[in-house]
Amino acid sequence: MPLISFVVPAFRVQAYLRECLDSILGQPVGDVEVIGVDDHSPDGSGDILAEYADRDHRVRAVRLPRNVGLGPARNAGLDLAAGEYVWFVDGDDWLAPDCLPEVAARLRATRPDVLLVDHVRVHWDNRVVDSALAEVFPDPPGPETFRLRERPEAMRLLHTAWNRLVRRRFLAELGLRFPPGWYEDVPFSYPVLMAAERIGVLDRVCLNYRQRRAGAITRTRGNRHFEVFAQWHRVFALMDEWGIEDLRPAVFERMIWHYLTVLGNGDRIAPELRPAFFARITADHARWRPPAGCPVPDGVDGLKHRLVAAGRWRTFSALRAAAQAGDAARRQARRLAPVARRTARLGRDAVLREYYRAELARPIDPTLAVYAAYWYRGYACNPAAVYEAARRLAPQVRGVWVVRRDRLDSLPPGVEYVVAGSLAYHRALARARWLVNNVNFPDFVRKRPGSVHVQTHHGTPVKVMGLDQQRYPVGAVGMDFADLLRRVDRWDFSVSSNAFSTQMWERAYPAAYTTLEVGYPRNDRLVTAGPDEVREVRTRLGLAPGERVALYAPTHREHLPGYRPPFDPGLLLDVLGPAGRLLVRSHYFHDRGRRSRGVGPVLRAGGTRVLDVSDHDRVEDLYLAADLLITDYSSAMFDYAVLDRPIVVYAPDWEAYRLARGVYFDLLGEPPGAVATSFPALLDLFRSGAVHSDAADAARRRFRARFCGLDDGYAAERVVRRVFLGEPA
Structure with missing residues (x-):
């Protein structure tokens, strides 16, 4: 029997899943298994799991016939687990190198029901933020184990499934499962702590919690965030079923904290839904408040609690708006200084930028497509192949190339062009309906409503690219990743030569573009x-x-x-x-x-x-x-x-x-x-x-x-039909 069963659910994580699996399988501990659960993902996640299962006997790949959500997908993996402990690791997170020997040693030495491990949040811009473990446990308990009522502060650790390993038979005896819906961790993570006789804490960063720029639930607005209420109701129902009363004040305080965290995140609750969400918090405050009362936090958090208890939404909202206005003013002040310095620079470039801005006020030319390759080095690569296919399939589109003056001799006869840096160049960039490039257009180029930017790329990546270069600063000297992402946000389409490239581009350049996995036109x-x-x-x-x-x-x-x-x-x-x-x-x-x-x-x-x-x-x-x-x-x-x-x-x-x-x-x-x-x-x-x-x-x-499976001679045609003719993928 393996010591640890890793359950890795996968849905739309193809860009990150390999790193997750490699981080587990590359640990210097042998008695583990990985159960990868493809939650009917529409991307290549299932194929990646199958690939790893084919080459490593420790991996088992499961494909679900329909999408069931994160909680039920974890349950499907749990049902197949054979390890003494289960560790639920999300497919876009990854383990810290060489952490597993220490985890395994602590499990074998103490045999806890639950082992809490430390983590860090790794943001898309490579910022690393520590967890609250050092604040919750300023003096880590070391190898000793405890019950939650002895150390109720353990509830203040992040309530996720992936920062704790749970003894599998203990879970089976409890009959505890993940419920469907969002915030599914809540009725799992808190109950396992309440029921555990032996809780351990390992003061070592073991997991990197990826903070994605796009695609994460915590950055998605919608009414599904109201599902958090049902999940907390499940926690209180279990407390009643198990007859747990002494922990009710701590659980109640944590519930209100969580509700206010969700409400306060502007990426989750849209403005028109906030009054209703606040009203639900007030209702749950009245319903679940312990009979003997609950201590009110100090400071601003205490004021929020009192406003929730009184149902004072308008006052709560006004205070929130005032705080946000102060933050906005400080951000604006930080932005003004560099803007003032830039506007002080005059000369030819400033005149050309003014001309470009004037051209932006004119209508988009509905027939104009601007092409470029390799920073205007000439007529080449995927853009050239797309241009040739468009001349044949979409003759109504007028293609114009941007070329450096010293590279004009690279243009085939009859190809219309503008010289980089000229007035005609700025006019074309401002008014084009389509802009096609195998690198990025300059930072001053704006994404106009109605324009279509096509990033064709210029190779399948061996070396790391984009945001991934943040981990390799020697090869990223001088790169401004914030500017890079502003350029990436202009993309409407990203042309990909194969599934591998698609996965790497999504990871290196996270944004809302549509991937065209069609092969490389130049091939x-x-x-x-x-x-x-x-x-x-x-x-x-x-x-x-x-x-x-x-x-x-x-x-x-x-x-x-x-x-x-x-x-x-x-x-x-x-x-x-x-x-x-x-x-x-x-x-x-x-x-x-x-x-x-x-x-x-x-x-x-x-x-x-x-x-x-x-x-x-x-x-x-x-x-x-x-x-x-x-x-x-x-x-x-x-x-x-x-x-x-x-x-x-x-x-x-x-x-x-x-x-x-x-x-x-x-x-x-x-x-x-x-x-x-x-x-x-x-x-x-x-x-x-x-x-x-x-x-x-x-x-x-x-x-x-x-x-090379997609290189069949029709890649450029597929791009033209999708981008210029609007035909379905």
Whole structure:
């Protein structure tokens, strides 16, 4: 029998579920099981649970036939649990590293009915807030256990299911289950404390409670918050059934505190519902107040209690409004100083911004679509593929590209454009109906009502992105995450190449956009190109028939400016043989003026059989021309895998990269082909034939099945039909 059964319910948590499961399964404790319950989630949560169950015998995946809510989903997992203790961990939270040995040791040493563990709130902006445990227990009880009536202050800890482990047989003897509805923790967490003979407290942070920017119940307005009343009624009904009277004052005080917390949160109770919610608090105050009375808290909290008891909603509301007005005034004062400094700066930029604001007052052009890629570097990537599909499928849409003046030669003939920074550029941004980009438009661009912003992205992520970079500050120098999220809030659509990307984008860029999981438009050409097109591309690049062409495309290291992986093109060409040819492409960050720190030294060492293709505008040409790809942590591997040609991962700094920059999956454990972590090992892969081995082919098949299933040649068409033509998904 395992010591701990983790019950992990999952509903719309695909962006976070892997981190949750990894945090449990990666603990240095073996006698655990994980029961993942897919609560009929409409996203990929169920598939993730099934994936983990397939590869780890400790995981059991359950799919519910219909959505039942968090409480009943936990019950379904509890019914299957075999552990001595049960720990209910929500699918968007995660355990602290290496906490489980201490938890297990305390359980074995004291055998409590309930073990309370500490937690922290981790906000989306990476702020970490401690729990109230240090205030509730300034002198932690250590290994001793107690009953609630001996330490009633334990009720002041957060009333959640995930900050306590409960002995499974104790739960069965009580017959305690989670009820349906919101605030389902209340009639579970308090009763287990009231009934327990042995309560323990472990003064160690064991769980990270994720405070999501979007999608959390606590940040969702609606009348379902009224369900909190029924949940507290269940607590008092159990107290009456069990004949518990001495704890009634403490439970009553906690109930009123909880009601006022819900009411005071502007993200939960809409203004028009607040009088009715307050009236329900007053009714419950009269109904459940202990006969002998209840101590009234000091200060403002005590005033709130007295106003609730008297039913004085208008006075309560007026005091609340006054407090909010004071807070707003202080926030406004903090904002004014930087605004004043910005408005003092005059010049050409200020004139252009004024022109942009004037253009915002004019009507949106219902036919205009503005396209851009890679910070205006030219005509490329997913936006180019969408543009071409829109010209064919939606000819009524006028597409205009934003391009830097020094990159105008990248535009194909006949493509309408505006130069970045010009008056025409500001006019187009202000009046466009659609704005399509594979990065973000500048901060000054406003999201107009009626406009549609499409974020196509430009790769399947290996390295962490967006908000996840907060945990890896070495690779996020200079990033302003608040500004980033303001840009993300403009998105209406986020184009995703596969389910994995969808999950990572939702986690890295939490906002209210609609995900289009349709494949990458830029990869359509890789699917549809025939032998004639491949020959034509190779001829344009100066590649002779019969040459064995390798494309080397390393990625940029933000945390190591100027870094080049160790690479000797002459030695590589030796192992490729006399027919070998090498194409080298630097990352787009190594743009004009910075090429020398990209591939310049490599080229000088390679001779005429090495060709610099860093300036080639369409990377898809290079993929079609190459017989194999050598890369490290670049998203190029996901695109190139569409062609089902050999891929070699050359990762000489893998451990340093994953620690400093952060990665989303184990590239060396789930590679698209052969792997080398040193240059001599890379040469050996070619000498030994491992690049074309059965093992490399099998790895590529698994990789393609996971990441390339949507690349069928119609991704751009799916985007156009959804975005420009308004057809259903």
